[in-house]
Amino acid sequence: MIAEVIINTTAKQLNKTFDYNIPKKLAEFICIGTKVLVPFGRKKDLEEGFVVGFKEKSEYEVKDIAKLEETLTEKQITLAKWMSQKYFCNVSECIKLMQTPGTRTKQNKVKDKIIQTIYLKKDIEQIEYDIENKTIKSEKQKKILNFIKENEGATIPEIEIFTDCSRSIVQTLIKNGYLETIPQKIERDPLQNKNITKTEKHKLTEEQQKAYNKIEQAIKNKKYEQFLIYGITGSGKTEIYMQLIEKIIKQNQTAIMLVPEISLTPQMIERFISRFGKQELAVLHSKLSIGERHDEWEKIKAKKAKIIIGARSAIFAPVQNLGIIIIDEEHDSSYKSESKVKYQAKEIAEQIAQKENIPLILGSATPDINTYYKAMQGKITMLELTKRANNSKLPQVKIIDLKQELINGNHSMLSNELYKSIQNNLQKKHQTILFLNRRGYSTFIMCRQCGYTVKCKNCNISLTYHSYENKLKCHYCGYEEPIVKTCPECQSNKIRYFGTGTQKLEQEIHKQFPQATTIRMDIDTVSKKNSHEQILNKFKNENIDILIGTQMVVKGHHFPKVTLVGVIAADSSLNIDDYRANERTFQILTQVAGRAGRENLEGKVIIQTYNPENFAIQDSQKQDYPKFYETELALRKQLQYPPFCDIIIIRFEGKCENEIKAISLETYLELKQKIEKNFLILKPMPAPIDKIENRYRWRIIMKGNMNEVTNKQLNKILTETYAKNKKDTKITIDVNPNNMI
Ligand code: ADP
Numbered sequence: 001m002i003a004e005v006i007i008n009t010t011a012k013q014l015n016k017t018f019d020y021n022i023p024k025k026l027a028e029f030i031c032i033g034t035k036v037l038v039p040f041g042r043k044k045d046l047e048e049g050f051v052v053g054f055k056e057k058s059e060y061e062v063k064d065i066a067k068l069e070e071t072l073t074e075k076q077i078t079l080a081k082w083m084s085q086k087y088f089c090n091v092s093e094c095i096k097l098m099q100t101p102g103t104r105t106k107q108n109k110v111k112d113k114i115i116q117t118i119y120l121k122k123d124i125e126q127i128e129y130d131i132e133n134k135t136i137k138s139e140k141q142k143k144i145l146n147f148i149k150e151n152e153g154a155t156i157p158e159i160e161i162f163t164d165c166s167r168s169i170v171q172t173l174i175k176n177g178y179l180e181t182i183p184q185k186i187e188r189d190p191l192q193n194k195n196i197t198k199t200e201k202h203k204l205t206e207e208q209q210k211a212y213n214k215i216e217q218a219i220k221n222k223k224y225e226q227f228l229i230y231g232i233t234g235s236g237k238t239e240i241y242m243q244l245i246e247k248i249i250k251q252n253q254t255a256i257m258l259v260p261e262i263s264l265t266p267q268m269i270e271r272f273i274s275r276f277g278k279q280e281l282a283v284l285h286s287k288l289s290i291g292e293r294h295d296e297w298e299k300i301k302a303k304k305a306k307i308i309i310g311a312r313s314a315i316f317a318p319v320q321n322l323g324i325i326i327i328d329e330e331h332d333s334s335y336k337s338e339s340k341v342k343y344q345a346k347e348i349a350e351q352i353a354q355k356e357n358i359p360l361i362l363g364s365a366t367p368d369i370n371t372y373y374k375a376m377q378g379k380i381t382m383l384e385l386t387k388r389a390n391n392s393k394l395p396q397v398k399i400i401d402l403k404q405e406l407i408n409g410n411h412s413m414l415s416n417e418l419y420k421s422i423q424n425n426l427q428k429k430h431q432t433i434l435f436l437n438r439r440g441y442s443t444f445i446m447c448r449q450c451g452y453t454v455k456c457k458n459c460n461i462s463l464t465y466h467s468y469e470n471k472l473k474c475h476y477c478g479y480e481e482p483i484v485k486t487c488p489e490c491q492s493n494k495i496r497y498f499g500t501g502t503q504k505l506e507q508e509i510h511k512q513f514p515q516a517t518t519i520r521m522d523i524d525t526v527s528k529k530n531s532h533e534q535i536l537n538k539f540k541n542e543n544i545d546i547l548i549g550t551q552m553v554v555k556g557h558h559f560p561k562v563t564l565v566g567v568i569a570a571d572s573s574l575n576i577d578d579y580r581a582n583e584r585t586f587q588i589l590t591q592v593a594g595r596a597g598r599e600n601l602e603g604k605v606i607i608q609t610y611n612p613e614n615f616a617i618q619d620s621q622k623q624d625y626p627k628f629y630e631t632e633l634a635l636r637k638q639l640q641y642p643p644f645c646d647i648i649i650i651r652f653e654g655k656c657e658n659e660i661k662a663i664s665l666e667t668y669l670e671l672k673q674k675i676e677k678n679f680l681i682l683k684p685m686p687a688p689i690d691k692i693e694n695r696y697r698w699r700i701i702m703k704g705n706m707n708e709v710t711n712k713q714l715n716k717i718l719t720e721t722y723a724k725n726k727k728d729t730k731i732t733i734d735v736n737p738n739n740m741i
Pocket residue numbers: 202203204205208231232233234235236237238239240389390
């Protein structure tokens with residue numbers, strides 16, 4: 001018998017099957033999905049591969065499979081093949097998402113101790129480039145880098161165990177600037193010592209019951225059906241999920257629930273533990289060590305876990321006998337992967353639910369425009385919750401015109417109304433959240449005399465001023481330089497900092513309210529070292545007066561004492577370079593407003609803006625999603641954006657600009673000729689950031705309906721272009737990407 005094997009590699013040229021003989025002694029253990037080690041080419045070491053098919057005979061002279069490792073199911077292999085086509089990537093890259101993280105021994109958990117964890121210091125692209133160009137020659141160094149690429153935050157002992165390399169090699173990589181160590185406090189299992197009392201389920205409200213019954217019917221019928229639970233914040237969506245899951249477990253099936261990474265808080269998990277107990281729960285998120293991830297995966301495989309809660313990648317958990325998939329906050333952009341396999345978890349979930357004949361539930365207070373559109377067309381069953389389940393009131397929302405404040409002579413970042421409200425809150429000892437959609441001290445610096453702005457030498461984007469370190473930094477590649485006081489172009493000293501950041505806001509608050517305690521949360525304070533969880537806990541437990549933060553404060557948490565939320569400038573998200581700017585603004589404002597007055601204290605929200613008449617801001621004031629949807633959809637239709645078409649970006653990247661330009665032009669002509677007529681194909685252009693880490697970036701943008709025919713054609717063009725061109729060139733295709741950079 002001959003096995004068809006796919007080699008585990010990212011090389012496009014090797015995305016095909018190779019024939020291997022199955023030795024007699026292995027025959028009974030091999031099936032589709034088995035991970036095997038095989039001799040390959042002239043390489044000394046055995047290569048990892050996956051069995052994806054069988055045949056009687058091969059036309060080639062074949063070698064033997066050397067060894068067996070892990071087994072995936074045939075269903076998983078089928079899914080991986082489907083993904084490879086749909087997302088234009090190698091089958092092996094998709095299979096990797098489904099494998100048990102880490103492989104061999106279990107890790108001893110180090111508790112309440114500072115340990116050194118290892119992270120990549122250079123950009124992944126740069127590392128891959130250095131490997132390909134033999135700047136890194138040592139096989140062991142490559143092995144470690146490849147391991148860290150997938151397991152950032154691993155400890156040195158973990159690296160030793162999983163790669164079979166000694167720590168001295170890790171040290172060399174640190175010395176050469178590829179890796180860095182970061183001390184991390186390993187926290188005790190937050191749930192270990194907690195006395196979680198069992199909670200009983202609520203009696204569903206009429207609206208909840210109606211939604212529940214519809215889904216229950218689909219479960220009974222063993223039928224695939226997709227539902228959208230559109231319910232305002234606090235309307236009791238989670239309660240419905242829990243009661244559905246209870247039903248699924250009772251019939252001895254398993255449930256997967258996806259939530260955005262940032263919502264995977266102990267609070268949320270506690271809620272599930274207090275209902276279902278710890279035994280049957282598996283939680284998958286990025287803060288787990290490899291050992292822990294490995295354990296959770298094994299627990300699922302052994303059918304011990306009945307409920308899997310996790311971020312995007314948990315959709316690949318090795319469950320058997322799946323009964324339901326739930327995706328909470330379905331509008332969240334984190335469900336789209338921007339890494340190697342550019343998958344959308346909602347599409348994967350749909351594929352799985354169809355195959356398994358089970359319901360798929362999407363839930364949100366601010367649904368994705370595309371989802372709501374499908375619901376309107378009848379492709380998704382809409383279930384609506386219009387009232388808050390515990391009868392708490394929606395907060396009062398005020399919109400303040402900043403233009404008017406200026407006219408009135410107020411040049412501060414706080415409008416008169418917001419100032420008074422903060423003061424009032426401080427007196428009452430209630431908590432306040434101030435939300436600012438920016439980071440750093442100011443966004444960029446500019447010469448007022450000649451217009452010169454300081455840009456990154458590698459990336460050609462504006463550097464950001466960081467006052468802590470008194471430095472200018474590039475947010476894309478990490479390049480930094482000391483601040484400039486005189487203009488390098490015209491020598492004038494009229495150089496000024498523009499924009500407003502969280503640090504500056506914090507300073508202003510300290511000036512205006514010297515007695516107030518504050519805590520700040522943005523990308524600079526939330527790093528690998530400080531989790532956003534720790535900051536939020538501190539805010540809550542130490543009763544800090546004011547939390548100042550960026551997007552990160554928007555989701556997940558429940559602060560009973562927060563009664564005031566101030567949005568400093570709603571305009572910053574309105575002006576992002578993205579067709580979803582209005583949608584993002586509506587979502588952010590609605591969710592941020594949802595943080596105020598969650599319990600018996602009444603909440604107040606103040607939105608400051610230079611565009612008070614903008615409809616996204618207006619509609620978010622009343623949490624009127626349907627009205628927002630109507631206006632937005634009309635705009636999308638007029639301008640031809642999703643859901644009326646798909647946006648496809650083909651990216652070209654490489655070291656030599658002329659080559660990249662030539663390849664993108666060639667591809668463009670081919671697309672013009674071969675892709676269906678009803679596509680708008682824009683001429684190749686440099687990307688908005690046209691150079692990252694000395695690699696040039698070009699792109700082609702296409703608009704049209706992505707269907708199977710187009711998908712096949714694009715795959716074909718991609719394969720042909722790869723076959724013709726140098727290895728250094730990278731081509732990726734991303735359908736409806738999160739960002740256009
Ligand atoms: P959502 O997920 O829509 O934000 P939750 O399920 O978290 O809403 O519910 C909001 C609050 O209402 C929670 O405190 C929850 O315990 C409570 N709740 C939910 N359903 C009911 C119900 N049927 N009766 C009473 N309280 C409920």
